[in-house]
Amino acid sequence: MKTAFFDRDGTIAEDYPDEEWAKVNTPVLMPYAIEVLQYLRVMGYQIIIITNHYLIGEGFITQTQYDAYHGKLLSLLKGADIAILDVFYCPHKRTDGCDCQKPGTGLIRQALQKYPDID
Ligand SMILES: [Zn+2]
Structure with a gap:
C-alpha cells in the first residue's frame, strides 16, 4: 500500500x-x-497524519478541544473528497521522553503495526 x-x-x-x-x-x-x-x-496513495500534541500533555488544550478541532479538520478534508486513512498523534509532554514524539519514529511504527501492508 502506497x-x-x-x-x-x-x-x-x-x-x-x-x-x-x-x-x-x-x-x-x-x-x-x-x-x-x-x-x-x-496517484493511489493512502494518507496518514502523524502529529505531535504535547499541547495536551502540557495543558495548553484539553483532549476534548483536540478532538473537536481535529474532527472539524477531517470534515473539511472529507468535504474536499480527501479520505484520511488514519491519524496517529503523540499527546505526551516534551519532557516525557516518549518515542512517539517526532522526530522519534514511534508514530510511524504504530502505523506500520496497524497497517502491515504499508510499503
Ligand atoms: Zn509520545
Missing part, C-alpha cells in the same frame, strides 16, 4: 503559538494543501 505521511500543523492546516491554541476553533487550511492531498489520492 502511503504518504503528513504532519498536521503548519503542513495541512495553520499552526499557532502554543498559548493561542486554546482559542483556535476552526481549522484554516494551508495554501495548496487540498491540491497536494487530492493529487496523492489520485
Whole structure:
C-alpha cells in the first residue's frame, strides 16, 4: 500500500503559538494543501497524519478541544473528497521522553503495526 505521511500543523492546516491554541476553533487550511492531498489520492496513495500534541500533555488544550478541532479538520478534508486513512498523534509532554514524539519514529511504527501492508 502506497502511503504518504503528513504532519498536521503548519503542513495541512495553520499552526499557532502554543498559548493561542486554546482559542483556535476552526481549522484554516494551508495554501495548496487540498491540491497536494487530492493529487496523492489520485496517484493511489493512502494518507496518514502523524502529529505531535504535547499541547495536551502540557495543558495548553484539553483532549476534548483536540478532538473537536481535529474532527472539524477531517470534515473539511472529507468535504474536499480527501479520505484520511488514519491519524496517529503523540499527546505526551516534551519532557516525557516518549518515542512517539517526532522526530522519534514511534508514530510511524504504530502505523506500520496497524497497517502491515504499508510499503
Ligand atoms: Zn509520545
